[in-house]
Amino acid sequence: MVRMTPLLDRRRLIQLSASLAGLPLAACTTLAAGRGPGSGAPRLAPIRAEASGLFDLTVCLRPFRAAGPRLDNEQVGDALVVHNYGHGGSGWSLSWGSAEVAVGKAMASSPKAVAVLGCGALGLTSAITAQRAGAEVTIYARELLPRTRSARATGMFTPDSRIALAGSAPPDFPALWEQMARTSFKTYRSYLGLPGDPVEWIDNYYVEDPARPEPPDPPGALDFARYRSRIRDILPRAEPLSPEESPFDAPVVTRGPAMIFNIADYGHTLLSDFLLAGGKIRQREFHAPAELGTLDEKVVINCPGYGARALWKDDSITPVRGQIGWLVPQPEARYAAYYRGVNVVSRRDGIVVQSMVGGDMQGYGDDREVADREESVRSVAVVAELMGRLKRG
Numbered sequence: 001m002v003r004m005t006p007l008l009d010r011r012r013l014i015q016l017s018a019s020l021a022g023l024p025l026a027a028c029t030t031l032a033a034g035r036g037p038g039s040g041a042p043r044l045a046p047i048r049a050e051a052s053g054l055f056d057l058t059v060c061l062r063p064f065r066a067a068g069p070r071l072d073n074e075q076v077g078d079a080l081v082v083h084n085y086g087h088g089g090s091g092w093s094l095s096w097g098s099a100e101v102a103v104g105k106a107m108a109s110s111p112k113a114v115a116v117l118g119c120g121a122l123g124l125t126s127a128i129t130a131q132r133a134g135a136e137v138t139i140y141a142r143e144l145l146p147r148t149r150s151a152r153a154t155g156m157f158t159p160d161s162r163i164a165l166a167g168s169a170p171p172d173f174p175a176l177w178e179q180m181a182r183t184s185f186k187t188y189r190s191y192l193g194l195p196g197d198p199v200e201w202i203d204n205y206y207v208e209d210p211a212r213p214e215p216p217d218p219p220g221a222l223d224f225a226r227y228r229s230r231i232r233d234i235l236p237r238a239e240p241l242s243p244e245e246s247p248f249d250a251p252v253v254t255r256g257p258a259m260i261f262n263i264a265d266y267g268h269t270l271l272s273d274f275l276l277a278g279g280k281i282r283q284r285e286f287h288a289p290a291e292l293g294t295l296d297e298k299v300v301i302n303c304p305g306y307g308a309r310a311l312w313k314d315d316s317i318t319p320v321r322g323q324i325g326w327l328v329p330q331p332e333a334r335y336a337a338y339y340r341g342v343n344v345v346s347r348r349d350g351i352v353v354q355s356m357v358g359g360d361m362q363g364y365g366d367d368r369e370v371a372d373r374e375e376s377v378r379s380v381a382v383v384a385e386l387m388g389r390l391k392r393g
Helices: 010-016 091-109 121-132 173-189 228-234 263-276 289-294 305-311 373-387
Strands: 054-065 073-076 079-083 113-117 136-141 199-208 252-261 280-283 299-302 317-327 335-339 342-347 350-355
Touching: 054 305, 054 373, 073 289, 079 091, 079 289, 091 121, 091 173, 091 299, 113 121, 121 136, 121 263, 121 299, 173 228, 252 342, 305 317, 317 373, 335 373, 342 373, 350 373
Parallel strands: 079 299, 113 136, 113 299, 136 280, 199 335
Antiparallel strands: 054 317, 073 079, 199 252, 317 350, 335 342, 342 350
């Protein structure tokens, strides 16, 4: 039996998404469930876990850097370039805090106009933050958000997901990470309750059975940095459930609140906010850093994500492949769960089914962006097994 603690490791963070919140746990539980008759157990709607229901497969390459994200400055011709990339699996989660850091550097000389390279999670939040700082902003990107790698993310708040390797980040990075995590969480709270639920809280269940243990981490697994103890004061606690309280027939069930991003609606909200504030978008592909020096804007915030590996010849970026199998949305099934190496998250834009069999090492160093249907079929079968343990009535 695995002992659950208030501060969970990376895998438990994905599984339970120890999401940051100022709310007490009691205010965040049973968001999607009724109560079973005569018991304290929530009655959860079963997810229709059938391989025939997979309507899409998407693959994302997360840009991991052992030293943490790149947030330094560089002069390219007569342009000041402020880098903002390499966040591993924490791009969405840290986007607002990271944008604040990058924009602070970009606005140091009070430029009237700022260019942002990239239209993913970091690019959009950097652009909006620069607008709020008083700059006229133009986004330059080959692809807009619906087609970027950011749009293929799991959509859970995991601020130290593969953010760095233990001992490899600069000594001042943990404090910077804390600043970014707190800023991002505070900003995300302003998106709660908006039409379309771009950001919302749901219950997340970690279900385990010693008779059916999850696969172990592979040999040679890396030691990823863990910083959540720095934000202990705003982490809601995940709590083990008694058999009477649990909606699953399993020996160990833990429940915690999870903040999720419904990326289709959230991304649309960000794009609309940017354009309504006078932002401009130019679709353009860059092949070398020197091309940034030809822009009219002489301050550039560089947010190319995994594309930085090719554009900036940055070999410090390691791809971490992640595949999502998409099941049709079920509005009545508003929860997430982890079971036997598979993560399932019910979002408004679809039910995410993702293999986590290798833990943090799942997809590490794998740059294949071609979908593997069998991987998702196997994951859906695990979700079907979990649904078989769901208490009915």
